[in-house]
Amino acid sequence: MAGWSVQDIPDQGGRIVVVTGANSGLGLATSRELARRGAHVVLACRSEERGARARDRILGEIPDAQVELRALDLGRLASVREFAAEFAASHGHERLDLLINNAGVMALPHGRTADGFETQFGVNHLGHFALTGLLLPLLLKTPGARIVTVSSTMHSVANIDINDLNSERRYNRWLAYSRSKTANLLFTHELARRLTATGSDVVAAAAHPGYAATNLQTKGPRMERRKAAELFMRTGNRFFAQSAESGALPILYAATAPGVEPDSFTGPSFANWRGSPAKSRRAKWTINDAAGERLWAESERLTGVTYDGLKV
Numbered sequence: 001m002a003g004w005s006v007q008d009i010p011d012q013g014g015r016i017v018v019v020t021g022a023n024s025g026l027g028l029a030t031s032r033e034l035a036r037r038g039a040h041v042v043l044a045c046r047s048e049e050r051g052a053r054a055r056d057r058i059l060g061e062i063p064d065a066q067v068e069l070r071a072l073d074l075g076r077l078a079s080v081r082e083f084a085a086e087f088a089a090s091h092g093h094e095r096l097d098l099l100i101n102n103a104g105v106m107a108l109p110h111g112r113t114a115d116g117f118e119t120q121f122g123v124n125h126l127g128h129f130a131l132t133g134l135l136l137p138l139l140l141k142t143p144g145a146r147i148v149t150v151s152s153t154m155h156s157v158a159n160i161d162i163n164d165l166n167s168e169r170r171y172n173r174w175l176a177y178s179r180s181k182t183a184n185l186l187f188t189h190e191l192a193r194r195l196t197a198t199g200s201d202v203v204a205a206a207a208h209p210g211y212a213a214t215n216l217q218t219k220g221p222r223m224e225r226r227k228a229a230e231l232f233m234r235t236g237n238r239f240f241a242q243s244a245e246s247g248a249l250p251i252l253y254a255a256t257a258p259g260v261e262p263d264s265f266t267g268p269s270f271a272n273w274r275g276s277p278a279k280s281r282r283a284k285w286t287i288n289d290a291a292g293e294r295l296w297a298e299s300e301r302l303t304g305v306t307y308d309g310l311k312v
Contacts (some may be wrong), residue, residue: 004277006033009256013038017094021103023050026209029248030291032058035065044072074103074127075113096138098255101128101149118166124180126303133305139202140309147204148254149188155181159285162294190292192263194310203262207246207254210268236257253277
């Protein structure tokens, strides 16, 4: 991986890709580079207005890019189901080579999704769990398909509480975020285990951007009008974070590099903070089979989405 950059991305011609949260930050940077290499990229965005601006930015830089915009609100399971059904029914979308579960929220004030889940757990984990399950039939029939889920080094702050997944006993914005990122890694671990057990060649892997400057850091303080906290986050982004383009490199590596292993976790090489892609450290609780199975069962129950092709 040493020195790996966007110039090392293999040709993506003929591949169909879905990127969630593609309207800004890591999702936009990831989508742009995949489109530059010839992939047909579906920008899955909650805001169609912001998604349209992202599409136009990509086309302005890469006039022959194959990009399309589709609405997806991960905080609303009806929207997830609608997206998956419309994608599967679309002319020409009889396969799915790459799903990048990138969209997320961070350290928001307490809130609930449309389905009643704590917002960070509902959007960061349950929404992507449902989306992946609904798109699984296309992924399973596409040779060499991959599923990349974006986590964070913040996962190491807290394990999930299987008895309080929705933070009903007490809510701490950073604890809830960390638990949602642990859920991303446990999901990847269990998904990879089930894919291997059923003999599938679909690779499920995870990645994280290190400390990358995106709008994630400032959204929570801005929602609560905590101006000092917002200024602190903006200052950190300006002076200490790497760019969104650099933060997207581990995601792009996990998505495109030859030989990526199932359940691998890729991040920046320097202190898990910045630099070229490298194998990343992860908390031991994210590779616990029993925890992965319990989270999987609860996720199926909560979302109503079952992975019928991966029963083990």
